Amino acid sequence: MIEAERKAVVRDAERVLATLETTMDGPGRAEVYQDTYYDLPGALLDAEGRELRVRTVHGRDGARTVLTYKGGVVDEASGSKSESETEVADTGAIHDIVRGLGYQPLIRFEKHCRNYSTTLGGRQILVTLVRVPxxxxxxxxxxxxxxxxxxxxxxxxxxxxxxxxxxxxxDLTTELYTDAVRAARG
Amino acid sequence: MPTTLPLELPPRVWDDAAMREALRARDIGAVFRGCQRYGVSQTRLATATGMTQARVSEVIRGRREVEQFAVIERIAGGLAMPDDARRLLGLAPARERRTAPEPAAFELAAFPEILRVYPRQAGAAEEIQRAAVAAREIDVLAVRGLGLLALNDSLLRASLPHSHGGLGLRLRVLLLHPEADAVEQRAAEIGESASALAAGIKLATERLAELADSGRDVHVFWYRMLPTWRVIRIDDVLFAGTFTPGWEGHESAMYKVTRTESGPLFSGLGRQVEALLAESHCAV
Structure with missing residues (x-):
């Protein structure tokens, strides 16, 4: 599958939050994503715009971990990528497995998210308000x-x-959080 | 006082997780090393803080610690630390907050630090165990650590040293001092004898000492304050309950709290743990 996604800088976050709370399918779900991006020595995946990520999601229903592989960009304007994702039962084990296969942590950071769902034109849409500390x-x-x-x-x-x-x-942007965090860390 | 030439660093220097940990631990050597990562030379650190370059070098290499309050205050001033960095060091604010209260209120409304409420600790146990196996640091503030011993298997696995395939977990456990006056009060609150409670604390300490003896990075501290908060911090996630008259600690509801920029609970409870660690007796 392809993750058709667009991302924008929010100028008036309080107004957008208030609108989201009243127009989506239910109130927002606060979640914290702990993301570790892995890469091969020489950052080969990064060079081709590909990603291997272990994400632990902390939310109202507990914590779950997903392993995600994103292939190269299929739409330059939005930065949309092909994506395969699966939930894993043991967070420690999946980190061990990925490292054991020769991947190294490229960057690790947190996203603080408020997630909403809605349906439009027969499509299930996920809307997320995001802050990266x-x-x-x-x-x-x-x-x-x-x-x-x-x-x-x-x-x-x-x-x-x-x-x-x-x-x-x-205000649409294709800038990656990984790049912004790396820039912020110098 | 030596002449200083203050150094203004980019605000992100003080938001860095490693830097915040260094400030919290009052590890000035690590603070200086953090500044070096942003291209600040030892000479510039020396002129900013009124120290000699040789002294800065010793601090950076861990050969000398900075403990004097006046010197820490001078370093904070010389590095023009913002108020939140000063607070982590245990210093009073020096100037206006960097962020206005309104953004903090928005952030906490949209991205609250309390992510989940468990009616009892038992409900949180599975999540705590799963988080523990991938953890780097765990701090526990308890009375006798009964719940902790129940988590023994996951802690055993997580606390394997790095050289044995583990993650090299650091585990710090704060238990009530078996001879503290508070033992009697707490025992009465939960309908036990003080001697039974003290014996339970010693037993838990012995079990944890066995972990330490097998080469794991495990430390047990005994505090004397009246038990108030029950805290299990696993890296950037913290589980908090309370010790209340009539309740065993594990009967308290628990909040799952995450570290956010403006969240008072994570930072306040983290500070409470550090303050108790600083004044506690190291039993293991």
Missing amino acids: EIDGTWLEVETQATEDDLGDALDTVWRVMADLGIDEG
Whole structure:
């Protein structure tokens, strides 16, 4: 599957939060993501825009860990990537396995998220308000699953959700949190 | 007082997790090393803090510790530390907060530090065990650590030294001093004899000493304060309950708290643990 996703800088976070709380399917779910990105020696995955990530999600229903592989970018304008993801039962074991296979931690950081769900044009949409403690600002991420054939339609739907929330097209960004955190850490 | 030439560093220097840990531990050597990562030379650190370059070098290499309050105050001033960094060092604020209260209120409303509420510790046990096996640091503030002993298997696995395939966990456990006046009060609150409670604390300490004897990084401290908070911190996630008259600690509801920029619970409880560690007797 392809994760059809767009990301924007949020200028008026309080207004967007208030709108999200009243227009989505239920109130926001606060979650903290602890992300570790792995790479091969020489950062080969990073060089090709690919990602291998172990994410532990702390939320209202406990903690769960997912392993995600993202292939290269399939849509330059949005930065959307093909994605495979699976939940893993043992957080310690998956870190051991990935390291044992020769991958090294590239970067580790936290995302503080407030997640919302909605449906538009027959698509399940995930809307997330994001803060990353080490970098200034609040972000909005909107994503849905797509195939290669309907990626354009999926991205249009994603944009409609963002526009309804008052996001300006000029605030769309393809900057990666990994790059921003690395820059912040010098 | 020596002449100083204050040094203004980018604000992100003080937001770095390792730096915040160094400040919290009052480890000035680590603070200086953190500044070096941003290109600050030993000479510049010396002129900023009114120390000689040789003294700065000794501190950086861990050959000398900085403990005098006046010197720490001078270093904080010389490095123009913002108030939150000064607070981590245990110093009073020097100037206006960097962030206005409104953003903090927004952040805590949108991204609250309490992520989950468990009606009893038992509900949190599975999550605590799963988190422990991938942890680097665990701090426990308890009375006799009954709940901790119940988690023994996961702690055993997690506390394997790095050289034996583990993650090299550091485990610090604060238990009530078996001879503290508070033992009698706490025992009465839960309907036990003081001698039984004291014996329980010693038993838990012995079990943890066995872990330490097998080469694991395990330390037990005995504090004397009246038990108030029950805290299990696993890296950046903290589980907090309370010791209340009539309740055993594990009967308290527990909050799962994460570290956020403005959250008072994580920082306050973390500070409480550090303050107790600083004045406690190291039993193991």
